[in-house]
Amino acid sequence: MNSSPLGVDRRIYDADLYDGFNRFTDDLPFYLCLARAARGSVLELCCGTGRLTLPLAGAGVDITGLDFTSSMLERARRKAREARLRIRFVRGDMKAKSLGRKFRLVFIPFNSLQNTYSVEDVERVFRNVRRHLSPGGRFAFDVFNPSVRYIVESERKVQKAKIRFRLPDGRKVSIDERFRYDAARQTARVTWVHHVGGKTFASRLDMRCFYPLELDALLRHNGFSVLRKYGSFDLKPFRSESPKQIFVCAQR
Known part of the structure; x- marks a missing residue:
């Protein structure tokens, strides 16, 4: 068995390269709809250079972006200044960072949960999400459906x-x-x-590949109810052949 450490090379997080290969926008209408329905403050975990943060803020959403990589946040802040948007960007690890406030919606887009490799780390993320959710708030995220x-x-x-x-x-x-x-x-x-x-x-x-029943069980075990599960961003129901697993959850 290959025991080399799991992770992501820091060069993946070069802001120019990241913006070049992350031009995906199919998820924007989905997360914008959730953010508007939340009717309150929104927290985006793993916000990167603001691919979703900026258009959501531009649509009037009160959003905070958190990311671990300083260079990505510097680019996000620059974009926000150029667009004259007021967005709070915070550096921190989504497994542990406390922002000292609650949010109506917390979301983790673009398969970013798949950069947590152990069950313990996934559970730390889920616990931290729960700490930041206000009563009645929603937690949403997307990952690939392994094929x-x-x-x-x-x-x-x-x-x-x-x-x-x-x-x-x-x-x-x-x-x-x-x-x-x-x-x-x-x-x-x-x-x-x-x-x-x-x-x-x-x-x-x-x-990290999350198989469907495994992820459902992890959510239940960590205090979440799955309200909706889609297989694509056009809101088709999740099926075996679906390319994605897209969750909308609430605290139990």
């Missing part, structure tokens, strides 16, 4: 130029992906080979 077929097929090949974009300075970026599944730790071990302006470097992105 055995995808795992098998992805281990057989290198996906060349899976991601392509340009940096603000005009340099072209192309990213190849290699994938290996660590069954003992239920973790997809992804290596990205970045080709940036003639230079090449590799970075690692480990993602």
Whole structure:
């Protein structure tokens, strides 16, 4: 068994690279709808450079963003200043950081829960979410629905130029992906080979895979009721073939 530590390479969190490959917006209407329905303050965990935080604030949502990476928060604050938005961005670990207040909605977007690798750490996240939820508040998040077929097929090949974009300075970026599944730790071990302006470097992105019944049980065990579970951001019901697991929960 490979016992190398699980984690995410710090180069994944380079703000320019992050903004380049994180242009996904399919989740924005979903989280905006939840934020408006909350009718109160909202906390986004793992907010990154503000991909969702800024448009939600621009729509009138009272939102706070928390992230562990200083460079990402610096970029988020700069974007907020340029957009003339008042947003509180806080550096901290979602497993433990206390903000000293309650929120009507807490959400963890973009598969970020999959960067917690042990059951103990997942439970620490859930406990911290509960500490920050006001009575009647909602907890929402999304993760991938693991596909055995995808795992098998992805281990057989290198996906060349899976991601392509340009940096603000005009340099072209192309990213190849290699994938290996660590069954003992239920973790997809992804290596990205970045080709940036003639230079090449590799970075690692480990993602914990949560199987559907396992995640349902973890939520119940940690004091949550699942109110709704979707399989995609167009609100289709969750099924075996769904690409995502999208949860809306309340405290029991």
